[in-house]
Amino acid sequence: MEIITSVEKLMDVAVRERAAGKRIGMVPTMGALHEGHLSLIRRAHEENDVVFCSIFVNPVQFNNAEDLEKYPRTLEADVQLIGDQADYVFAPSVEEVFPVKPTEVYDFGTVANVMEGAARPGHFNGVGVIVRRLLEWTRPHKAYFGEKDYQQIAVIREMCRQCRILTEVVPCPIIREPNGLAMSSRNRRLSAHEFETAANIHRILEASRQCTSVAATKAFVETEIAKIPEFQLDYFEIADAETLLSTDDIHNPHGVMGFITVYVGPVRLIDNITY
């Protein structure tokens, strides 16, 4: 595995691999890798000839300075974990990616405006800015993203559609801790007690499957979350799995999903469930 820090080198290598007829898989990450990321990298390795993994804490997708500052940065450990599952790790500096402050303003429509889009203004614009650059520089056949960030996948698909990026966006299942908590780099910021308590997010979502209407499901989840003193609910939405718009119809033909964001102490965690 080779570590690349310059955009010029990244583009050179990617062009060379493509010209040699290799199928390219890309796994964009912000580092602090866990089993969830490794599952994406392994899948990319299985389905492609060459795998690029990027590790870049993208400042323009953070709408909270403290969150950006506290985001774990563990490049050496990440590189060890990736081992020989990726051929190239792209780990640039902020100045390399953004020699000038990016000014692109996208309109990704409703998928970017609801839930995380409403709660974190500018977040998805920042995701679009970085993912577009990474995909244009590397031109992968396939790019892999975890379904914990289900809405992000919808936004990236829309970005690819609008920008005519032909990479196939591959959604990959959520990987969970043994206690059920969705794996996230942010879990490292939880105390041992918070880590165990946070497992209730998934437990409550699973239990909510017994409810037979959208209203009953919302009431159940909100009540159960409120019972746990360490939790502060940011939102729980039940939405059409395709448009991500709120739905009152649990039998919606596109599929129905629940999307939750909870603060556990100072740490903001997200999860989702298919009904």
Ligand code: PAF
């Ligand atoms: O999901 C993430 O880790 C980030 O949002 C991504 C896709 C790597 C863009 O910075």
